[in-house]
Amino acid sequence: MQYAKLGIEALEALRAALDPDGLSVRHEDRVHYGHDETEDLNHPPDVVVRPRTTAQVAAVVRICAAHNIPVTPIGGRTGLSGGALSVYGGVGLALDRMNAIVDIDERNLQVTVEPGVITQVLQEAVAAKGLYYPPDPSSRGSCTIGGNLAENAGGPRAVKYGVTRDFVLDLEVVLPNGEVIRTGARTLKNSTGYDLTRLMVGSEGTLGIITQAVLRLVPHPRETRLMLVPFSEATKACEAVSAIFRAGITPSALEFMERDAIAWTMRFTEGLPAQLSTEPAAYLLVEVDGNEGEELMRSCEAILTVAEAHGAGEVLFAESSAEKDALWKMRRSVPVSVKAHSTYKEEDTVVPRFELPKLLQGVKEIGARYGFTSVCYGHAGDGNLHVNIIKGDLTDHFWEHELHHAIREIFALTVSLGGTISGEHGIGLVQRPYMDIAFNTAQLDLMRAIKQAFDPLGIMNPGKVLPDQS
Amino acid sequence: MQYAKLGIEALEALRAALDPDGLSVRHEDRVHYGHDETEDLNHPPDVVVRPRTTAQVAAVVRICAAHNIPVTPIGGRTGLSGGALSVYGGVGLALDRMNAIVDIDERNLQVTVEPGVITQVLQEAVAAKGLYYPPDPSSRGSCTIGGNLAENAGGPRAVKYGVTRDFVLDLEVVLPNGEVIRTGARTLKNSTGYDLTRLMVGSEGTLGIITQAVLRLVPHPRETRLMLVPFSEATKACEAVSAIFRAGITPSALEFMERDAIAWTMRFTEGLPAQLSTEPAAYLLVEVDGNEGEELMRSCEAILTVAEAHGAGEVLFAESSAEKDALWKMRRSVPVSVKAHSTYKEEDTVVPRFELPKLLQGVKEIGARYGFTSVCYGHAGDGNLHVNIIKGDLTDHFWEHELHHAIREIFALTVSLGGTISGEHGIGLVQRPYMDIAFNTAQLDLMRAIKQAFDPLGIMNPGKVLPDQS
Numbered sequence: 036m037q038y039a040k041l042g043i044e045a046l047e048a049l050r051a052a053l054d055p056d057g058l059s060v061r062h063e064d065r066v067h068y069g070h071d072e073t074e075d076l077n078h079p080p081d082v083v084v085r086p087r088t089t090a091q092v093a094a095v096v097r098i099c100a101a102h103n104i105p106v107t108p109i110g111g112r113t114g115l116s117g118g119a120l121s122v123y124g125g126v127g128l129a130l131d132r133m134n135a136i137v138d139i140d141e142r143n144l145q146v147t148v149e150p151g152v153i154t155q156v157l158q159e160a161v162a163a164k165g166l167y168y169p170p171d172p173s174s175r176g177s178c179t180i181g182g183n184l185a186e187n188a189g190g191p192r193a194v195k196y197g198v199t200r201d202f203v204l205d206l207e208v209v210l211p212n213g214e215v216i217r218t219g220a221r222t223l224k225n226s227t228g229y230d231l232t233r234l235m236v237g238s239e240g241t242l243g244i245i246t247q248a249v250l251r252l253v254p255h256p257r258e259t260r261l262m263l264v265p266f267s268e269a270t271k272a273c274e275a276v277s278a279i280f281r282a283g284i285t286p287s288a289l290e291f292m293e294r295d296a297i298a299w300t301m302r303f304t305e306g307l308p309a310q311l312s313t314e315p316a317a318y319l320l321v322e323v324d325g326n327e328g329e330e331l332m333r334s335c336e337a338i339l340t341v342a343e344a345h346g347a348g349e350v351l352f353a354e355s356s357a358e359k360d361a362l363w364k365m366r367r368s369v370p371v372s373v374k375a376h377s378t379y380k381e382e383d384t385v386v387p388r389f390e391l392p393k394l395l396q397g398v399k400e401i402g403a404r405y406g407f408t409s410v411c412y413g414h415a416g417d418g419n420l421h422v423n424i425i426k427g428d429l430t431d432h433f434w435e436h437e438l439h440h441a442i443r444e445i446f447a448l449t450v451s452l453g454g455t456i457s458g459e460h461g462i463g464l465v466q467r468p469y470m471d472i473a474f475n476t477a478q479l480d481l482m483r484a485i486k487q488a489f490d491p492l493g494i495m496n497p498g499k500v501l502p503d504q505s
Numbered sequence: 506m507q508y509a510k511l512g513i514e515a516l517e518a519l520r521a522a523l524d525p526d527g528l529s530v531r532h533e534d535r536v537h538y539g540h541d542e543t544e545d546l547n548h549p550p551d552v553v554v555r556p557r558t559t560a561q562v563a564a565v566v567r568i569c570a571a572h573n574i575p576v577t578p579i580g581g582r583t584g585l586s587g588g589a590l591s592v593y594g595g596v597g598l599a600l601d602r603m604n605a606i607v608d609i610d611e612r613n614l615q616v617t618v619e620p621g622v623i624t625q626v627l628q629e630a631v632a633a634k635g636l637y638y639p640p641d642p643s644s645r646g647s648c649t650i651g652g653n654l655a656e657n658a659g660g661p662r663a664v665k666y667g668v669t670r671d672f673v674l675d676l677e678v679v680l681p682n683g684e685v686i687r688t689g690a691r692t693l694k695n696s697t698g699y700d701l702t703r704l705m706v707g708s709e710g711t712l713g714i715i716t717q718a719v720l721r722l723v724p725h726p727r728e729t730r731l732m733l734v735p736f737s738e739a740t741k742a743c744e745a746v747s748a749i750f751r752a753g754i755t756p757s758a759l760e761f762m763e764r765d766a767i768a769w770t771m772r773f774t775e776g777l778p779a780q781l782s783t784e785p786a787a788y789l790l791v792e793v794d795g796n797e798g799e800e801l802m803r804s805c806e807a808i809l810t811v812a813e814a815h816g817a818g819e820v821l822f823a824e825s826s827a828e829k830d831a832l833w834k835m836r837r838s839v840p841v842s843v844k845a846h847s848t849y850k851e852e853d854t855v856v857p858r859f860e861l862p863k864l865l866q867g868v869k870e871i872g873a874r875y876g877f878t879s880v881c882y883g884h885a886g887d888g889n890l891h892v893n894i895i896k897g898d899l900t901d902h903f904w905e906h907e908l909h910h911a912i913r914e915i916f917a918l919t920v921s922l923g924g925t926i927s928g929e930h931g932i933g934l935v936q937r938p939y940m941d942i943a944f945n946t947a948q949l950d951l952m953r954a955i956k957q958a959f960d961p962l963g964i965m966n967p968g969k970v971l972p973d974q975s
Contacts, residue, residue: 142747142859165753187696198694200703201671214947221923222855223887224668226657226707226931227943228970229952233670233703237696254753277612283635283724283796326753327800385692389612417693453691461696473697477684481959482699488954500698 038105038123038494041081045102049084049126052094057132059083068127071114072174072370073465074380078120080107080127087132089207089215089246096244096495097213099126105497108240110150110182113174115381116463118186118239122498128244130181136160137247144252145204145221150181150245157250167255169196172459173367184245187237189459191288191322191366194416196253198459200236207247208235211490221249234485239461240496242489256324259287260331261359263308264339265315265348269293269411272317273391275345276415279321280388282341284334288322289416290366291391296412296423297365299372306361308351315348319415320366369412370421378426378434379410382442383466384449385458388418397448398422405441406433419458439468446472462500470502508575508593508964511551515572519554519596522564527602529553538597541584542644542840543935544850548590550577550597557602559677559685559716566714566965567683569596575967578710580620580652583644585851586933588656588709592968598714600651606630607717614722615674615691620651620715627720637725639666642929643837654715657707659929661758661792661836664886666723668929670706677717678705681960691719704955709931710966712959726794729757730801731829733778734809735785735818739763739881742787743861745815746885749791750858752811754804758792759886760836761861766882766893767835769842776831778821785818789885790836839882840891848896848904849880852912853936854919855928858888867918868892875911876903889928909938916942932970940972 039045050058059065060082069079086092099106105125112119121127134151141164148157154175158168169192172178178188184206189198196202205219208231218231225232235242266272272291279286298313319342323334339350353359373379386394395411398420402409407429413421422445426434446456446469456466456473470479482501489495509515520528529535530552539549556562569576575595582589591597604621611634618627624645628638639662642648648658654676659668666672675689678701688701695702705712736742742761749756768783789812793804809820823829843849856864865881868890872879877899883891892915896904916926916939926936926943940949952971959965 140857140859141751143857144750145857187694187700189694189696193694197667197671200700201667210947210951216945216947216951218948220855220920220925220943221857222889222925222928223858224657224659224663224855224884224889224928225925226659226853226927226929227925228932228940228948229712229955230657230670230703230707231948231951233700234955237700242699254750254755257753280614280724281611283727285724327797327803330797330800333797383696385690385694387610387613387615387691388693389610414694419692419694450690455690455692455695455697457696458692458694459696462698470698473690475686477680477686478688478698478701481680481686481701484958485699485704485955488958489951 038125039103041104041125045098045104046082048098049082049095052098053084053091054087057085057087068109068129069121071112071117071119073115073117076117076120078122080121081124083127083129085129085132089209092128092209092244092246093213093215095126095128096209096211099494100212100492103492103494105494107496108244110185111153111177111179113178114182114186114463115460117465118461118463118499120464122464133246139164145249146252147247147249148180149247150179152180154178154180154183161252162255165255166252168202168250168252170199170202173370180248181245184236184248185240186461187459189414189417189419191290191414194289194414195285195287200233202251203232203236203248204251205249206232206235206245208243208245210243211492211495223251237461239463239500241486241500243495257326258328258331259322259324260335261322261353261362262335263351263362264319264321264342266317266346267315267348268346269317270392270395271346272319273395273415275319275342275347276391277389278341278345279338282337284337286321286338286416287324288320290320291415292318292320292366292369292412293410295410296369299376300365300368303368303372304361304365306357307365308358310351320362373410373423380424380438382422382445383457383460384422384445384454385417385419386449386452386454390452390454391415391418391420393452394420394449398445401441401444407441417458418454443469443472464499467500467502508595509573511574511595515568515574516552518568519552519565522568523554523561524557527555538579538599539591541582541587541589543585543587546587546590548592550591551594553597553599555599555602559679562598562679562714562716563683563685565596565598566679566681569964570682570962573962573964575964577966578714580655581623581647581649583648584652584656584933585930587935588931588933588969590934592934603716609634615719616722617717617719618650619717620649622650624648624650624653631722632725635725636722638672638720638722640669640672643840650718651715654706654718655710656931657929659884659887659889661760661884664759664884665755665757670703672721673702673706673718674721675719676702676705676715678713678715680713681962681965693721707931709933709970711956711970713965727796728798728801729792729794730805731792731823731832732805733821733832734789734791734812736787736816737785737818738816739787739865740862741816742789743865743885745789745812745817746861747859748811748815749808752807754807756791756886757794758790760790761885762788762790762836762839762882763880765880766839769846770835770838773838773842774831774835776827777835778828780821790832843880843893850894850908852892852915853927853930854892854915854924855887855889856919856922856924858886860922860924861885861888861890863922864890864919868915871911871914877911887928888924913939913942934969937970937972
C-alpha cells in the first residue's frame with residue numbers, strides 16, 4: 036500500500052476535530068505511543084490523537100480516509116504481537132481517554148464500557164456488585180478492554196469461562212469510512228444476520244475501531260480453592276492436565292509453569308508459601324471456584340488423585356487469601372521476570388489439551404537442535420503454551436537471521452498437532468510471517484476479501500495480521 | 506439476481522459427480538425437500554442432490570457456479586424461518602447422507618461430525634462416554650448439526666452452556682466457488698486471523714456449505730433437578746426470571762410457558778404429574794445440574810425463595826426420571842401442539858432478560874389492538890420469547906395483508922428494549938422483510954459486502970437473510 040505523508044492540511048483538520056489537548060506531534064509522545072510489550076520494537080506514529088468521544092474517533096477516521104493516511108488504534112500497549120505499533124506512521128489513535136464504565140446493568144448482568152477501561156478496573160467495579168467478568172490476561176492491571184477485544188484475549192479463567200469473545204454481546208464500531216455502527220444487540224442469543232460482533236473481536240483493529248462494548252457478566256462465585264502441584268517431569272504435568280478434565284472436573288484455572296519460570300519469578304513475589312521449592316521440574320497452579328466450600332474441597336481431592344497418579348509431589352494449598360494472592364502474583368509475574376532475565380521471543384502456541392506433552396517435548400528438541408533454551412508456561416487447561424525463547428548469549432546474527440527457522444518448526448509442529456499459532460496474543464506484526472503455516476492461500480484470500488470489504492483504502496491498522504501477497 | 510434455468514448439460518454434469526442414487530428430479534422428492542417446519546411453505550428445487558462426501562459437495566457447487574444455478578443447502582428441514590427452501594429453484598443440496606460421527610475424542614473432549622448427524626444422536630453418542638453436548642433445540646430428535654450451525658440454534662440449555670456457536674472449534678466449508686477450506690483449529694482458544702468459524706455459524710448457508718464440524722464437549726453433569734413453578738400472573742413469572750440470576754443461581758434451563766401452551770400440550774404428553782393444572786396463567790420450568798445432589802437441592806430452595814417472592818404457587822418437583830422426561834416432553838411438544846391447534850406464525854423475539862415482562866405485555870397489547878391472540882413460551886433465562894400468533898378465525902385477508910403491520914410493531918418493541926428479531930431461529934426467508942427494523946443501511950451494506958466477498962455470483966442460498974436492496 037502507498038500512503039500519503041501527513042500534511043499540514045490533514046494535521047489542522049485533525050486538530051480542529053479534537054479537544055485542544057487531544058493531539059500531539061511531540062517526539063516523546065510519539066515514542067511513548069510507538070511501543071507495546073513486544074520485544075523492544077518502536078514504531079512511532081507521525082501524530083498521536085487522543086479522542087474523548089465516538090464522534091471524535093469517527094471524525095479522525097474520516098480525515099484519514101480523505102487524505103489516505105493510515106490510522107492505528109492504540110490501547111494499553113501491553114500487546115505481545117505488535118498490533119498497536121504504527122508501522123506506517125500516520126495517525127496513532129490512542130483510546131486511553133475513552134475509559135468510562137458507562138453502565139453496570141445488575142438486572143441483566145451486563146456492563147457497557149468504553150474501550151480504554153483497564154480490565155482490572157472493570158473486574159473490581161462489577162465485583163463490588165457481586166458480579167464477575169472472568170477474562171483476565173496477566174496484564175489485566177494495565178491492559179484495556181479495547182485491546183482485549185482486538186486480540187480476543189484469554190487468561191487463566193478462560194478454561195472454565197471462555198475468552199473475551201465469549202463475553203461480548205454488542206459493539207459500537209467506527210468503520211474505516213468513518214461510519215458508526217452497532218454490531219449486535221444486548222441479548223444473550225442472536226441469530227439475526229451475520230455475526231459482525233465476533234468478526235470484529237480478534238480482528239486486531241484492522242476492520243474498524245471499537246468505541247463501546249456491551250459485555251456479559253456472571254454471578255461472582257463465592258468461594259475459590261487454589262493449589263500448586265509440583266511434578267518431577269514437565270511432560271507428566273502436561274499429561275495430568277487432560278486427565279483432570281476426563282475425571283469430570285472443570286477447574287477455574289489450570290496453569291503450567293516450568294522450573295525456570297518459577298525460579299526467576301520468586302524474587303518478584305513476596306508472601307509465597309515457605310515450602311515453595313524450585314526443585315520440581317514443573318508446577319501446575321490449579322484453582323476451582325463455586326458457591327460451596329465442601330464441594331470445592333471434594334473437587335480438589337479428585338484433582339489430587341489424578342495428579343498423584345501422574346507422579347505429583349507434595350501439594351501446596353493456599354491457606355489464606357494472602358497466599359492465594361501471592362501465588363497468583365507469582366504466576367502473573369512470569370512474563371516480566373522472563374523479560375528481566377534476558378532478551379527473548381514469546382510464541383503463543385495452542386494445541387488440543389492432550390497434545391501438550393508432545394508440543395513441550397518437540398519445543399525442547401527443536402531448541403536442542405538450534406542451540407537455544409526456552410522457558411515454557413501458560414494456560415495448560417486450554418492447551419495454550421507460551422514458549423519463551425531465551426537469547427542468553429546467542430549471537431545477534433543467530434537471533435536476527437536464523438531463529439525464525441526454528442520458530443517455523445515450532446509452529447509447524449503446533450499445527451501438525453491440530454493447533455494454531457496464536458491462542459490469545461494475536462498475530463499483529465511479529466507473527467505475520469508465519470501465517471502461511473496456519474492458513475493456505477484460499478483461507479488467506481478469503482480474509483483479504485473480508486478486509487477489502489471493510490477497508491477498501493487499506494488505511495485501518497495496515498501491516499498487521501494478513502501477510503503481504505507474494 | 507438472474508439465474509440460469511437448470512439445463513441438460515448441468516444436470517448430466519451433476520449426475521456424473523454423484524453416486525448413481527445421488528440425484529433426483531422426481532416431483533415427490535422435490536416437494537419433500539422443498540419444505541421445512543415454516544408455516545406451510547413449499548419451494549421445491551429443480552433437482553435434489555444428496556452427496557456422500559465433501560468432494561461431491563464441492564463438485565456440485567463448482568457445477569452450479571459454472572452454470573450460474575442457485576444451490577440451497579438442506580438439513581433436517583425443521584427450520585422455522587424457511588432457510589432451507591429453494592426459493593429460486595435450482596439445486597437442493599441435501600446433507601442427510603453425510604451423517605457420520607467421524608470421531609469422539611475423549612482425551613480432548615471434542616467430537617468431529619458430518620453436518621447430517623441428528624443432534625440427539627450426537628448427544629446420546631457422547632453421553633455414552635460421559636460427555637455432554639448441551640445445545641438441544643426442541644427439534645433435536647430430527648434437526649441436524651449442520652442446520653444447528655447454519656442457524657446458530659440454541660435450546661433450553663443455552664442459558665447455562667451457550668448456543669451452538671459457543672461449541673464450535675473448527676469447520677470444513679465448501680465455499681461458493683467450490684474451494685474447500687477449514688475455518689479454525691482444534692483448539693479452545695484461537696487468536697489467529699479473522700474468526701471465519703463464527704462468521705459461518707449463523708450465516709444460514711449463504712456463505713458456504715459446512716461439510717464437517719469439530720465441536721467442543723464438556724464433562725456430563727452427574728445430577729439434575731427439575732421443577733415446574735406455577736404463577737397466577739405471566740408477567741410475575743417473567744419478573745422472577747432475572748431475579749433468579751441476581752440471586753447468584755445459574756440454572757441449566759429456565760423455560761417459560763403460558764397457560765394455553767401447557768393446555769394444548771398436555772394431550773400430547775403422558776406420565777405428567779397428577780397435580781399439573783392449567784389454572785395458573787403461566788409456568789416456569791426450571792432445571793439445575795451439577796455433580797452434587799445436595800448442592801442442587803440448595804439451589805432449588807434458593808430458586809423457590811425467589812419464585813415465592815414473585816407470587817409463585819405450589820411447585821411441582823419431578824420425583825423420578827420418568828417425570829423429568831414427561832415434563833421435558835411436554836415442553837418440547839409445545840411447538841407441534843400449537844401447530845396442531847391452528848395455523849400460526851411464530852416470532853423468535855429476544856430481549857435482555859429483565860425486559861421480558863415489558864415484551865410480553867407489549868405483545869398482548871399489540872394483539873388486542875389488531876385483534877389476534879398469541880401463545881408465548883420460550884427460553885426465558887435467555888430473554889428469548891417465542892411469540893405464536895394464532896390465526897384462529899381471523900380472515901385470510903388480515904392474515905396475508907395486515908398481520909405484518911402487527912409483526913413490525915412487535916419487532917420494533919423488541920429492538921426498543923435492547924433486543925433483536927431472532928434469538929435462535931434465524932432470518933431465513935420469512936423474517937427478511939423485517940431486517941430493516943434490526944439494522945440500518947450501513948449495517949446491511951456491510952453484510953452485503955461480506956456476502957459479495959464470499960459469493961460474488963450470488964448462487965449460495967439466494968433469497969435468504971439479507972433483504973433485497975430497495
